Amino acid sequence: MAVLRSFGVGASVARATLGWIRRDPTYAAMLERTNFHGRTVSLAGGPALAAGATVGAAAGARNARTAAAAVTAGMVSGSVGLYDDMVGNRPEQKTAKGFAGHLGALREGRVTSGLVKIAGVGAAGLAASALIGSKRTSLLGRSADVLLGAGVIAGMANFVNLLDLRPGRAIKAGVAIGAPIGGGVAAGTLGAATAMLPEDLGEEIMLGDAGANAMGALLGVALTSRTGMGGRFVALAALAALTAASEKVSYTKVIQDTPWLRRLDELGRRPA
Structure with a gap:
């Protein structure tokens, strides 16, 4: 009942x-x-999803610390993502691509919106993981758990954002990730995401970095709050491998070349 709520x-x-x-x-x-x-679409889906997912996840959290972690991860990731959505389209911002590009711009004395987003999502992930905490007694064990959790939260935010290249794709991936995690945090996040799905598939709205980062970060909170060191390590390793693969291959091309993935990706989408 709490999950449905x-x-x-x-x-x-x-x-x-x-x-x-x-x-x-x-x-x-x-x-x-x-x-x-x-087609002309609205980025309104991003802040709407971020707000709904954050409130829903906090409402479904099993304790105050996890609720605070959800609010921290969701609102900060959504806010810096919205900042990048609004500022990153400027000509001087478009020259920096990828993490290396943003660091290169920093060496030249320019702070890009993308770097602000990366730093903000990373800081939110660390703070949220620290709030979730660890059941281990040693300082080294607790520190390892927090750092792994931070990596999962930030890594999940980045991974979901990487998928937000076609209508409905990021939300479908979020459902596939969040449903097996279970629990109130994931349920609140998926409630907001699926509420945006009809307009996203219909190309009326898009999630942008605000929506995709917030959804991913909150799914990371859900996973971190329900796993220990082993689960976090496996999740982080998988996210790191998927992120590294995205530098070498196009996820869109892989989906287009795989019939069952292509059919799932196009399901419900407005015809071109």
Whole structure:
């Protein structure tokens, strides 16, 4: 029952936030973008998902520390993601690509919006993992658990964001990741995500970094709060491998070349 309640809270807050943003002419105009099909879409789905997922996840948390971790990860990741969505489209920001590009810009004395996002998501992951804590008694053991958890939260935020290249893809991946994790934090996150799915598939909205980072970070919180050192280590290793693979191969090409993945990816999507 608690899981269903947190799912409903996440969905309700996300829908209410989306409606509020889209009714405000100033915000609506600021968030308009052109997608890969050349259609005008709104980035309103990002802050709406971030708000709904954060509230839903906090409502479903089993204790105050996990709720605080969800609020920290969701709101900070969503906020720095929205900042990158708004500022990263500027010409001087587009020259820096990838982590190496952002570090190169920093060496030249420029702080890019992408670097702000990376630092913000990393700091949020560390703070959220520290709030979740560890059951181990030694300082070394607790520190290892916190660092692994931080890596899982930040790594999951980055991985989900990597998938947000086609309508509905990131949300479908989030459901596939979050459903097996279970628990109220994951349920609240997925409630908000699935509430955005119809408009995302219909190319009315897009998640952007705000929505994808927040959803990923909260799924990382859900996983970290339900696993120990072993589970966190396996999750972090998998995320690191998937992120490294994305530097060498295109996930979109892999999906297009794999029939069952292509059918799943296109399911429910508006025809081109």
